[in-house]
Amino acid sequence: MNGSPLENAVVRLLRERPFYGHFILNLRRELCPLQGKEAGVTLRNGIPVLTVDPTPFAILTPPQQQALLEHLVKHLLHLHPLRRKGRNQHDWDISCDLAINPGIAALPPGALLPEHFACAEGLAAEEYYQQLVRPFDTGNLDGGGFGDAEQSERGAAGEGRGSDTATTLDSHEQWHDADSTPLALAEETIRAITRESLRGSDGETPAELRSVVDALLRPSPLPWRQILRQFIATAGRTGRRSSWMREHRRFEHTTPGIRKRRRLNLLVGIDVSDSTNSVELRESFARELLHIAQGRDAAITVLYANSRIQKIQSFSGTPAVVERYDGGGFTDLRPVFAYAKTMQPLPAAVIYLTDGIGPTPEAMEFPTLWVLTAAGEKPAPWGVALRMEK
Numbered sequence: 001m002n003g004s005p006l007e008n009a010v011v012r013l014l015r016e017r018p019f020y021g022h023f024i025l026n027l028r029r030e031l032c033p034l035q036g037k038e039a040g041v042t043l044r045n046g047i048p049v050l051t052v053d054p055t056p057f058a059i060l061t062p063p064q065q066q067a068l069l070e071h072l073v074k075h076l077l078h079l080h081p082l083r084r085k086g087r088n089q090h091d092w093d094i095s096c097d098l099a100i101n102p103g104i105a106a107l108p109p110g111a112l113l114p115e116h117f118a119c120a121e122g123l124a125a126e127e128y129y130q131q132l133v134r135p136f137d138t139g140n141l142d143g144g145g146f147g148d149a150e151q152s153e154r155g156a157a158g159e160g161r162g163s164d165t166a167t168t169l170d171s172h173e174q175w176h177d178a179d180s181t182p183l184a185l186a187e188e189t190i191r192a193i194t195r196e197s198l199r200g201s202d203g204e205t206p207a208e209l210r211s212v213v214d215a216l217l218r219p220s221p222l223p224w225r226q227i228l229r230q231f232i233a234t235a236g237r238t239g240r241r242s243s244w245m246r247e248h249r250r251f252e253h254t255t256p257g258i259r260k261r262r263r264l265n266l267l268v269g270i271d272v273s274d275s276t277n278s279v280e281l282r283e284s285f286a287r288e289l290l291h292i293a294q295g296r297d298a299a300i301t302v303l304y305a306n307s308r309i310q311k312i313q314s315f316s317g318t319p320a321v322v323e324r325y326d327g328g329g330f331t332d333l334r335p336v337f338a339y340a341k342t343m344q345p346l347p348a349a350v351i352y353l354t355d356g357i358g359p360t361p362e363a364m365e366f367p368t369l370w371v372l373t374a375a376g377e378k379p380a381p382w383g384v385a386l387r388m389e390k
Helices: 005-016 018-025 054-059 062-077 089-100 125-132 149-154 173-180 183-200 207-217 224-238 279-294 334-340
Strands: 028-031 039-044 047-052 264-271 298-305 309-315 349-354 368-372 384-387
Touching: 005 018, 005 054, 005 062, 018 062, 018 183, 039 062, 039 173, 047 173, 047 183, 062 089, 062 183, 062 207, 089 125, 183 207, 183 224, 183 384, 224 264, 224 279, 224 349, 224 368, 224 384, 264 279, 264 334, 279 298, 279 349, 298 334, 309 334, 334 349
Parallel strands: 028 047, 264 298, 264 349, 349 368, 368 384
Antiparallel strands: 039 047, 298 309
16 A cells, blocks of 8 residues: 555555444544654544544554554544543543443553453443542542552552553543534534444444444434534634733733624525425524524625525624525535635635535535435535434
8 A cells, every 4th residue: 555554544444344444534634743642533613533643653553553543433433522521531531441442453552451440341431430530539630530559550449550540542632622512513423424434334333333323323303403503603613713912911810801803704505406495494494594693793694506606695693584595406515615715704614504415525624514404415524414304
């Protein structure tokens, strides 16, 4: 193979473990140093991100590289970065590794296993956490969870390695980024990637993932309006800018810097082809957009498009009416994204109501929410998809 070590590892996974390979292909990938770790994953502003440090990753053997990537996929499927909920960070990180490492072949040296802490296999991260952290330390966010040297050496049950000196296989430093993503939006994002991975692997779910994948694909119903609002709230956070002026050191506790209040700029595409020509669907979507715009300082540009942009409408937080436009014809999803690149200021996010049938750009730098009709399909591997129910 002539590609990079990461590319070669993904190709091997696609051939040998296709679900994992397709899952990795659906993540945003970054190459940068990770302070002693080969790779890590997180969700940043609703977008799953894989970060790889190329130099140490290349030192791992091919089986170890594949095992590490499987490990990272499991962290995302279990939503580990979002389930910490104020727990002791160090022991939560260890507990998450204990929950997913058993059963992964060819793990790199130093990978933590339940037997190292005299724990049983097959427990959830929360269950391992309860065993690692002393009851009176549960609310303590500092340290490793064990307060004396003897237990640090012997572990939770008196043998094995101690949790306060143990380290995770991958980097968990980026898990703080996941705090910017609401849990419901994260679930919808991972659910969409899981569907894409199953489609790419001919519906074959690895045996060790069957229960978590089945649970993920049969979730409690979430109102589409809730996901839409959470996505827009997340887009608003990504659009923040620093203050015009630094805080004065003498008054840092009482006099904040002067902040520029930035209006949230959104681009909304509405597919007006025959397949989405539903009065109830479009009007329900329009009412929700108006509600969002009136509840915050937002500027929304609406593009009605089929194979090309047919009509443009703009409104802000002031009372307005979103018109219906019936266009018919076939769909090309690319013109809306081409228009997004010409906007000044650039949109914080793109929201597209569509059935998903039509060509798309190969990649997109704008956070994108695909709002799909009941029978629609996500048209691209990038972006977050939700299905619009009544």
